[in-house]
Every structure is written in C-alpha cells, then in structure tokens.
Amino acid sequence: MANGTNGDGPDTLYPSFMFDGFFNGSGGTTDCLDLLPPVPPPVKVFLLVVFSSVTVICGVGNSLLCFIVLTQKRLRSVTNLFIANLAFSDLLMAVLSVPFTLHYYLHQDWVFGSWMCSFVGTVKFVSIYVSINTLFVIAVDRYHGIFRPLRPRMEKGRLLLIVLAIWCVSFLVALPTPLFLTTSPPTTDCRGRTVRLCYEGWSNPRAAKGYMIFITVGEFLFPIYSMGFIYISIAVKLWTHRTPPGQVTARHREIMLVRKQKTIPMLITVVVAFFVCYAPYHGYNLAMNYYQEEWHQTVPHFYTMYYVIESVAMLNAVISTFIYFVMSPMFRKETRNLAGRILCRCPPVFLGIRRVSFHSAASHSYNTTRNGSALRKPIGLVGPDNTLETKI
Helix, strand or coil, rough: CCCCCCCCCCCCCCCCCCCCCCCCCCCCCCCCEEECCCCCCCHHHHHHHHHHHHHHHHHHHHHHHHHHHHCHHHHHHHHHHHHHHHHHHHCCCCCCCCHHHHHHHHHCCCCCCCHHHHHHHHHHHHHHHHHHHHHHHHHHHHHHHCCCCCCCCCCCCHHHHHHHHHHHHHHHCCCCCHCCCCCECEEECCCCCCCCCEEEEEECCCHHHHHHHHHHHHHHHHHHHHHHHHHHHHHHHHHHHHCCCCCCCCCHHHHHHHHHHHHHHHHHHHHHHHHHHHHHHHHHHHHHHHHHHHHHHHCHHHHHHHEEEEEEEHEEEEEEEHHHHHHCCHHHHHHHHHHHHHCCCCCCCCEEEEECCCCCHHHCCCCCCCCCCCCCCCCCCCCCCCCHHHHH
C-alpha cells in the first residue's frame, strides 16, 4: 500500500465505505500486510442474509410503493410524496450499492475498479443523508399541519423544490466521498492473497476527524433530537386536544382518529427504527476517530465488528419498507388492488360495486352501489378527491 507525506510524516489511508470512520493505515515498511483479516463463517452467513434481504425486499417493496404513489393521483399527498422520496433513496442504495458492498465484505477484495468504488460509496452515503433529511422535512411539515391547520397546503411545485433541495444538500454533504474514494494497487497480503482496497485517502487527519464529527452532529444527532421534540409535541397536541362544543363534525373526528391511530404512529416508528439502526453506526465511526490505532491492535475482530454494525444500519431500509405496508391501510389496500389487477387483469371493481366515496366506519358513512342501495365500507385513507389523506 503506497504512502504519501503531508509534511508531518507518513500519509494515512482511510478505507472508506468499508470503513466510513477512517481507519489509520500503517505508515512503515513491512514484509507483508495483513490488510483484511478473514471474516468468520457465521458472520459471512449473517451478512449474506441481511444484505440479500435489503436488495430483494427494498428493491421490490420500495419500487412498488413508488409506483403506487406516482400512478394513483388521489394518493399524491404531501406526506405520501415525501415517503416516496424516502423509499426511492432506499431503493437506490439497495440496488446500486448493497450488492457490491456485500461482495467486497465476503471476498475482501475490490474487483470493480476505481470508478465503481467512488460511485458505489457515493450512492450509499447520499441515500443515507437523503433518508434522514427527508424524515426531518416530513416532521416539520406534520408540525405545521397540526399546529397551524389554517395554513395553506404545500403546493406541488414547492414540494418538488424541497425534494430537489434535499438531494442537493445530501450530495454536498457527501461530496468528500467521490473526491477522495479510490482503489489501491493490487497488494499481496500475509496469506498470499491479492487484495485491492476501496479506500478514502485524506492527507489531513484533522480534516477527516472534523468531517466525521460534522456528519455525526449534522446528519444524525441534530435531526434525530429535533424530530423527537416535534413528534412528542404533536402527540401531546393530538391526545390532549379538545374541540369546542358545537364545532365537532364527523369528518373532524375521523381526521383526528386517523392522525392518532395511523399516520403519526407510523412516522414515529420510522424515526425510532432509523435511530436504533444508525446510532451504533455513527457511534462506532465517531469513536474510531479517537481510538483507531488502539482498536486495530487490541480488538481481534475489528473489521468484523464494523461489518455487523453496518449491516444493522442497512437493515433499516428493510424495516422501513415493512412499516409502510404493515402500518398503512392505504398502501396495503392499493397493493391488494394492484395484485388483483395483475392476476385477474380486471379493474378494481368488486361484485359490480362502483366506488363513489370512501369513508371510515367512524363517520358511519356509506358507499352507494349501482342500484342505489347502501353498502358499508371498511376504514381507509383517501386522497385529494376526498381530502382526508391530504390533511393527515
């Protein structure tokens, strides 16, 4: 592994997206380099199961979610479009980053070239930052929707600009990744293997540490604590809110019920899952900035520990996909309708009933059949044509 100089001594090599926390490589001359110790077989099985699940489940589930939101006009509410953006970022990571990362971790040799090293690492980090930034924007939008109900709804043009800004900011935050990521020349390690690293080379260790601190604070701690405060405030508002007598309508009760029981709990669960999965990831990377040399010399499974921690972080994409479909009646219903149309090749009409309106049982509303008779329908969420989902 070649080393440069920065004026104070040997340069340091930081094998990133394998080690986002910048591992300090050896600066001296050695007879051989034990760059990547072998991964224990049980860990390989764990990595294979987790990363394969991320690729398959997120690839299929998030593609389906984006398709449903974008093709069903009545479902294009502000919250749903933000969720589609969140799903799209996870989809990109699952398809364009996870398979290559899995191959690297299992074989411990980057065989895809320097350009793919930069591309795969950039996709992964941009996706992570888009996810956390989108969750933060959703929380802010929900806060205004609850505490400022008379505020005009966000226009689609403004929403598009916000989504574009999320992606631009996320790419700027991840900019050091494409700038510094590259591959090492083929190197023979102590076991006679030819090893090529995908690493991030920083000539200034202080800049590397400062960047990692910035990422931990700006793209994890601040958004997570802000969202925690926002959703606690929303929960208190919803569960303690009292409407003055004489102003309670069936639709108002229904909107409050859906907010309390469906949408807000789903979003809170997504945020909690993100925190649980990514807290060890950011904590490990931040701690490694200060204990990298000690850990490399004293911790026997230094690399393996990171593989497991990162796989748990990647598992968040799978958890989020399940949350969207398990906790949202809207997505479940549309998925069943889509499956029915594919399997039966028929429109979403059941037993000759034409859907005119769609209300929950809480409002005791009815749908009308073709012959004019009344038919009860189960609870569900609708879009702008019935304006229930748009206010959630």
